[in-house]
Amino acid sequence: MTCADLLIRLLAWVLLTTPLVSSGEEGAALSFPGVSLKGFGTIGVARSDDDGVQFVRDLTQPDGIGSGWSMKTDSVLGLQLNASFTTQTEAVIQAMSRYRYDGSFTPELSWAFLRHDFSPAFTTRLGRMGTEFYMLSDSRLVGYSNLMARPPPDYYGQLVISYFDGFDVTATTKLESAPWLGLLSGKFYAGYAAERTPFEDNLFWEMKGSLLLGAYVDVLSGPWQVRLSHARLRLKNEQPFDKLMGIDIIGLAPELSVVDKWARFDSLGVVYDNGQLQIQSMLSRINQESHAFEDSRAAYFIAAYRLQQSTPYLGYSWVKSTASRPDPQRPRIISEIMTQLHSDQHTTSLGIRWDFATNLDVKAQVDFIRGAPQSIFPFRGKAGRWDGHMNVFSLTLDFVF
Amino acid sequence: MNLASTFIVATLISATNAVDVARADVVVVMNAQSGVERLSADDVTNIFLGRYRRLPSGANAIAIDQPTESGLKAEFYRQLVNKDLAEINSYWARLYFSGKTSPPNQAATQSEVLNLLARTPGGVAYMERKQVDARFKIVLDFSP
Incomplete structure (x- = not known):
């Protein structure tokens, strides 16, 4: 039994043996222990107008959508149990079902941790929790908390890790000497990846055991929030090329080996949220030690303005990777693999979020993807007649309960 | 179309439920024994949005x-x-389902707010000015 399994069993036992407190009683709002069960979800339909490649929300999805309407891209259901033992200690367990690496909606345990707040300024968590490679990346599946139908795939699509087993520590301070700086916080986390990611032909790439380290510095001042983040992942397992092709590809081209190589993620996020106006902008850079993937840069910008219950928004995102230099010495099969790894496209998105009832919203969105025909990496499926142009139409109903 | 009629019904329901409270005179209050004289709008935002729940006195908010x-x-x-x-x-x-801070304690009635605040020295609440009695102290007033 691994540490994570043990912790999960321990948490489950603690939760099951904690008495349930009715919050309807007078004064119960401040009493402990307390258990609450809440959930979130999205029912989404989407289609594109191009069958050349399949559009996916991110690369954790083994296949995507074409010109027929489908519910698999954005639909998700999550349940979360919070148990507070004192005002400072809480256990959280979250299970989630979404279209995943093996083409099923099999539920997964996405969170299972203990949080302890030593003070309002210092918090630590231990167990399984969401990754914060980029700002907002640990809530990208909670549709109700996001403005757009889905986080921009140009920016978030390459993140194939949603959770990890480990710990984090967060420190927050208010600088009395520099009140204009607002709140300054920093976080450090470390642990091991626990997921699988789809490869091709029903094969998957095991991420479990890959070491993950990350940190950020965040400043929150009035309507402004600025965050600088770094995360790095040291891969434990090779991609299953040999199973796919029946030959020892890594032996043939050692440059495609990823084991013990770091992937480094740097990002800068800026959010301006002032009353009815919301602006988000983020930049990122992924540097790969292995030549099995290309280095890439990505960015996005969203502006939204709320008019009573409706919030129209406009988004723009792009991603571009550095193509490896053609090498005539390289076996043809390797060159072919490497052409699958390129990204070079930008997307303009137009949409509206309508908060038509408490804890419910509906979003309608159109994405205009424009890129080079070589921009294949962000998609799934064998590229057929693909000219780099695609429009995607989405309608989602998001809820929390 | 079904979806369109759902939209229309929902709009009608939310329009008829709209209550005009724009004139309510809301003030932010604390327990008179709290030792806190006033809070800035930034402090109150940090406390109610769960960013930083610490009072100027150093106690938990x-x-x-x-x-x-x-x-x-x-x-x-x-x-x-x-x-x-x-x-x-x-x-x-966003914060709840990413396992961070929890929202403020939700009182079931207005009188529960008064009772909770009266026995919680670090409590911060808001109410109509006319509800403020000797047990409480106004720490932030929105009116100029």
Whole structure:
């Protein structure tokens, strides 16, 4: 039994043996222990107008959508149990079902941790929790908390890790000497990846055991929030090329080996949220030690303005990777693999979020993807007649309960 | 189309439910024994949005929300950050489902707010000015 399994069993036992407190009683709002069960979800339909490649929300999805309407891209259901033992200690367990690496909606345990707040300024968590490679990346599946139908795939699509087993520590301070700086916080986390990611032909790439380290510095001042983040992942397992092709590809081209190589993620996020106006902008850079993937840069910008219950928004995102230099010495099969790894496209998105009832919203969105025909990496499926142009139409109903 | 008729019905329901509370005179209050004289709007935002729940005295701050039906809650968040309750709920969905801070303690009735605040030295709540009695102290006043 691994540490994570043990912790999960321990948490489950603690939760099951904690008495349930009715919050309807007078004064119960401040009493402990307390258990609450809440959930979130999205029912989404989407289609594109191009069958050349399949559009996916991110690369954790083994296949995507074409010109027929489908519910698999954005639909998700999550349940979360919070148990507070004192005002400072809480256990959280979250299970989630979404279209995943093996083409099923099999539920997964996405969170299972203990949080302890030593003070309002210092918090630590231990167990399984969401990754914060980029700002907002640990809530990208909670549709109700996001403005757009889905986080921009140009920016978030390459993140194939949603959770990890480990710990984090967060420190927050208010600088009395520099009140204009607002709140300054920093976080450090470390642990091991626990997921699988789809490869091709029903094969998957095991991420479990890959070491993950990350940190950020965040400043929150009035309507402004600025965050600088770094995360790095040291891969434990090779991609299953040999199973796919029946030959020892890594032996043939050692440059495609990823084991013990770091992937480094740097990002800068800026959010301006002032009353009815919301602006988000983020930049990122992924540097790969292995030549099995290309280095890439990505960015996005969203502006939204709320008019009573409706919030129209406009988004723009792009991603571009550095193509490896053609090498005539390289076996043809390797060159072919490497052409699958390129990204070079930008997307303009137009949409509206309508908060038509408490804890419910509906979003309608159109994405205009424009890129080079070589921009294949962000998609799934064998590229057929693909000219780099695609429009995607989405309608989602998001809820929390 | 089904979806279109759902949209229309929902709009009608929310229009008829709209309560005009824009004139409510909301003030932020603490327990008179708290030792805190005043809070800035930034302090109150940090406490109610769960960013930093520490009082100037160094003690922990405990935020208490009014029931939604009272209309005070909507008015408070409009005055504080110019957000409507849908946005506040969406904000909390992000923090809650990413395992961070929890929303303020939700009182079931307005009298529960008074009772909780009266026995919680670190409590921070909001109410109509006319509800403030000797047990409480106004720490932030939105009116100029």
